[in-house]
Amino acid sequence: MKARIGIFGYGNLGRGVESAIRQNDDMELVAVFTRRNPKDVSISTSTAAVCSAQEMENWKDKIDVMILCGGSATDLPEQTPECAKFFHVVDSFDTHARIPEHFANVDAAAKEHGHIGIISVGWDPGMFSLNRLYASAILPEGKDYTFWGKGVSQGHSDAIRRIAGVKDAKQYTIPVEDALAAVRAGKNPTLTVREKHTRECFVVLEEGADAARIEQEIKAMPNYFAEYDTTVHFISEEELRRDHSGIPHGGIVLRSGVTGSDKEHKHMVEYSLKLESNAEFTASVLLAYARAAYRLSAEGQQGCKTVFDIAPAYLSPMGGEALRASML
Amino acid sequence: MKARIGIFGYGNLGRGVESAIRQNDDMELVAVFTRRNPKDVSISTSTAAVCSAQEMENWKDKIDVMILCGGSATDLPEQTPECAKFFHVVDSFDTHARIPEHFANVDAAAKEHGHIGIISVGWDPGMFSLNRLYASAILPEGKDYTFWGKGVSQGHSDAIRRIAGVKDAKQYTIPVEDALAAVRAGKNPTLTVREKHTRECFVVLEEGADAARIEQEIKAMPNYFAEYDTTVHFISEEELRRDHSGIPHGGIVLRSGVTGSDKEHKHMVEYSLKLESNAEFTASVLLAYARAAYRLSAEGQQGCKTVFDIAPAYLSPMGGEALRASML
Secondary structure (H helix, E strand, O other), X not given: OOEEEEEEOOOHHHHHHHHHHOOOOOEEEEEEEEOOOHHHOXXXXXXXXXXXXXXXXXXXXXXXXXXXXXXXXXXXXXXXXXXXXXXXXXXXOOOHHHHHHHHHHHHHHHHHOOXXXXXXXXXXXXXXXXXXXXXXXXXXXXXXXXXXXXXXXXXHHHHHHOOOOEEEEXXXXXXXXXXXXXXXXXXXXXXXXXXXXXXXXXXXXXXXXXXXXXXXXXHHOOOOXXXXXXXXXXXXXXXXXXXXXXXXXXXXXEEEEEEOOOOOEEEEEEEEEEEOEHHHHHHHHHHHHXXXXXXXXXXXXXXEEOHHHOOHXXXXXXXXXXXXXXXX | OOEEEEEXXXXXXXXXXXXXXXXXXXXXXXXXXXXOOHHHOOOOOOOOEEEEHHHHHHHOOOOOEEEEOOOOOOHHHHHHHHHOOOOEEEOOOOOHHHHHHHHHHHHHHHHHOOXXXXXXXXXXXXXXXXXXXXXXXXXXXXXXXXXXXXXXXHHHHHHHHOOOOEEEEEEEEEXXXXXXXXXXXXXXXXXXXXXXXXXXXXXXXXXXOOHHHHHHHHHHOOOOOOOOEEEEEEOOHHHHHHHOOOEOEEEEEEEEEEEOOOOOEEEEEEEEEEEOEHHHHHHHHHHHHHHHHHHHHXXXXXXXEOHHHOOHHHHOOOOHHHHHHHOO
C-alpha cells in the first residue's frame, strides 16, 4: 500500500516534492493545496487534485502525510500545527531560534490528534544536523565547523532586491578556501564570520540607478553583508538569466577530534553536499522523512520529532534484512 | 547514574574503548575480561578489575553493557551471543557475508535473556553504512561508491607476514586519485577493483631471504594483491618501526544522484574519515552505541539491532531539548 502524500504550497520546494514522488514507488501524490485560486495552479501529476488550502479538512481520510512547503518566517509556524490536526506532517522549518516554540506547537497539535510531526527536515537543519550529532557523540573532545556554499542564498538575494534601484539580484555564499584548508589540516582554528565565508553579488540595475551608491548600500548592510568581504558585480538582466538562474547550494560539516590515552591521535570527520538544486534536494529529504512518519505512525507513535529521533532504517523503502545485506 | 561498561578482549580495540570511556562522563569501566591469565594483563584504569573470561557470569548484575573487542573471524561469532546471555552487548563484527547468521544468533540469545545486542558497529560497517543508507534513501536514483584509505589493512599486512622469509610487514590501501576525481565530477564511472585502489607494501626481510621471490609472491597472491597494482618496498626493521608503527585509516563514501522533472539536477553526497588510529575511532563508535544500548534497554527494548535501527539521539549524552538547541 502506497503512502498517500499531500503537498501544501506549490513553489520550488512543492514542485521538488512532486518530482521526488515520481522517484519513489511506495508513495503517491494525492493532492496539492494552495492559497492561490486552485484554477491558477497547474501541476504535473495528472492523477492528483489541486485544492484550496481551506478544503484541507475534507481530505483527512485520503491523505497520510502532508509535506509543508511554505516558508519558515510566517507560513510554517501557522501551517504545520494546523495541518497536524488532520494528517501526519513533515516540514523544513529552519528559523533556528524559534525551533523550541515550533516543536512545542507541533507536538501539542500532533498529540491531540494522534499524529506524527517531523520538523526541520532538509539539509541544514537536517543532514548537517545529523552529522554534527553523530560526529560529536563519537568524538566528544573536538571542534565542529560548518561551511555553506558555494551556493545561492535566497535571503541575501532578497535583501539586495529590496534596495531602491535594484531590478534583480543573486547572491552566492562562498567558503574561504584557506579557512577550510586549516580546518582539514587539523589546526582547529578560531574563525571569525569574515574568515569563513565571502559573499559575491550579481546585480541588475534599474535604468538610471546609481551603481556606486547601491554597491555601498549592499556592502554596509548589517547582518547580511557588513561582516563579510563582499564583491558586487553589475550585470545585465540577460546575463543574470543566462548564468545565474539555478539555485545550487551545498556545504561542508567537519569535526576534528582526538582520542587515545594522551589524546595523541587526531581524527577528521567530513560530510559535504554539492547540490545543483537546493529545493529539489530538500524536497527529497522531506520525502524520505514522510516515509518515516508513515511507518512510525503504523507503530502507534505520535507527537513531534526531528531527524535526531528517527532511526535511519525508517527512511529506506527496503526492509531490515535487505538493508543489512546490501548496505551494512 | 553511569552506564557500567565491561570490555571483552584487551588488544588495540579494547585499549581504545578504555581510553574512550575516560572521555565520556556518563560511562565507567567496571571490568576487563581476558582469555589470558588476568595476572598477565595490566590495564590503565585503577578502579576496574581484570577477570578471566570464564568468570563473566559472576558480573551479570555489575555490568550493563559488554563491549566485545575480539576479531570477527572466530571470536565474535562465539562471544557476542554468549555475552548476550548476561549483558547488553555491542560488537564490531565485520565479516559481511556472515552478518545474517550473526544477527540471528545474537538476536536469539539477547531476546531469550531480555538484552539488547548491537552488532557491526564501527566505521565500515558502521558510519559508512549509515551514510550509504541516508544518501540512497534521499537520492533513490544514483550510484554509490566506497573508497578505503589511505590506511593500514591489518588483514593484508598479516597475509604478507605469513610468506616465508618475511620478518614483518605493513600494507597500505590507497584510493586512486583519478577514480575519485571522476566520481566527484559526477561522471558515474564503472570502476574495476584495480581502478579504485592501489596497494603499497613495506616489508622487512629475514636475513638471507630472496627479495625478488617474495615480491613476486606478494604481487601474485589472489584476492589480496593479484587484482591490484601493488608496490613493494623493502625496508629495515628500524625504518618500519620509525615510519610505519601507526594504524591510520579512513575512507570516503559517495553517492551521486539526480532529481528534477527531467532528472536534470545532479547532487553529490560525500562522507569522509581521516583517522590516525583505526582502533581508537572504532572504539569510540562502539562506546556511543553502548550508550544507546543502555538507554534503549531502559525503555524495555530487546533483541539484535544494527546502526540502522538506532535513532541518532540515543548516541549523545545530551537530552532532546539541548540537542535541538545546539545541533539542529
